Amino acid sequence: MKELEERIRREGAVEDGDVLKVDSFLNHQMDVGLFAAMGREWVRLFSGEEINKILTIEASGIGIACIAAQEFGVPVVFAKKSRTKNIAGDVYHVEAPSFTHGGVSDVIVSKRFLLPTDRLLLIDDFLANGAALEGLIELAKQAGATVVGAGIAVEKAFQPGGKRIRAKGIRVESLAKIKAMGKGQIEFC
């Protein structure tokens, strides 16, 4: 998606450790006009597919998911990262490694909000190692829900997550795919 790629070129900063900082418009300050354009692009890409709910994960997926949900006309459910071990029995949960904070988080969703009849679009801001997206896929599986596909804002295509998840037969639509990046330069696929 041209508009997102141009924004990344203009405002993105590549930092040490394969970090792409896009916090001026994507995941700290958020440009909701851009999010609406992204939502319309996913509507176009997934046209013909029946989707009744968007599933995302806190925190930075939530804004993109909510604006996209308006374009699809469906509700959003966000999976919560729980730092308590005190999990009630009425949730689906997976363990996911936390790259930001270290260690492992329990990622949970109430059983009331993921149903076997659900046809889900998964939304997240980044796809790199794929841990977050695989967590959402596992939660959907526990509920018996159908994953129609995943809408990702920025995929680091040089990391293994995208390949591994597509190999499972999951359709992944990333609006900006980065082939390579280094100090001061970003190359898109």
Next chain:
Amino acid sequence: MKELEERIRREGAVEDGDVLKVDSFLNHQMDVGLFAAMGREWVRLFSGEEINKILTIEASGIGIACIAAQEFGVPVVFAKKSRTKNIAGDVYHVEAPSFTHGGVSDVIVSKRFLLPTDRLLLIDDFLANGAALEGLIELAKQAGATVVGAGIAVEKAFQPGGKRIRAKGIRVESLAKIKAMGKGQIEFC
């Protein structure tokens, strides 16, 4: 706001310890159509006020803030709850008690996204003890930004946060104000 009060009556559940569970439409599953109506109501309430940015806090404020931001035509910044002590020098930060997880969280915002020229609307899903909202007010103060007011979805008016924050001269517009609640009943102001 009638629509929100009716939704709380219909789907809200009062649990032990003054907990109001509204997770079917507000802060776990999210009804973005309702959020848009809430956003339009805040636009009406704050009409005539100059607002150039919405400030909220992760995680459950983000969805409401993003949809409201579309109605206002402004960007959103969300304050992050950091569980690392490893905070870089380029952020404003406050300590806020965490009722969900216990202990204290550092709540941070990048200095790049809160400016002295900003005229902020603060948005959050709940106002009870006021700790989260006071944290946002303090972050705005550190930046020298102006707080035009706060838009809250649900205020527990029987808890002290709302009174304390209004006493500081901050305008708080809560779309549903709960006077009292108990098993199976909710009374609005």
